[in-house]
Amino acid sequence: MLAASLATEFVSTGDGGELRYRCVMCGRGYRSRSSLTRHSRYECGRLGSRYTFTCTLCGKYFCRPDHLKQHILNIHGGAVAK
Structure with a gap:
């Protein structure tokens, strides 16, 4: 582990x-x-690039998928990118 x-x-x-x-x-x-x-x-960045999750609506980078999800809900109103 x-x-x-x-x-x-x-x-x-x-x-x-x-x-x-x-x-x-x-x-x-x-x-x-x-x-x-x-x-x-x-x-931590030990296992690869620190900012690997990108918002397809505005291009902002995140290091955690839950932060990206929260960003989409709060900033883009939950819009789903195509």
Whole structure:
């Protein structure tokens, strides 16, 4: 599993929150393994180009597919590109 190779257990934030998983590539900490996996897959850039999702309506780039979907709903009114 990808996240297992990138995780370090328990990282304290200093503000009372506990970040249990840390990316070994950039050092960002996350509370859940799924958040670390998403970061590793889409945000960190380790697995390819960071901005791989493009809005076909306006050309804006996103690093995560859920951000592109939210953009289309909020900015373009949910319009589907042809």
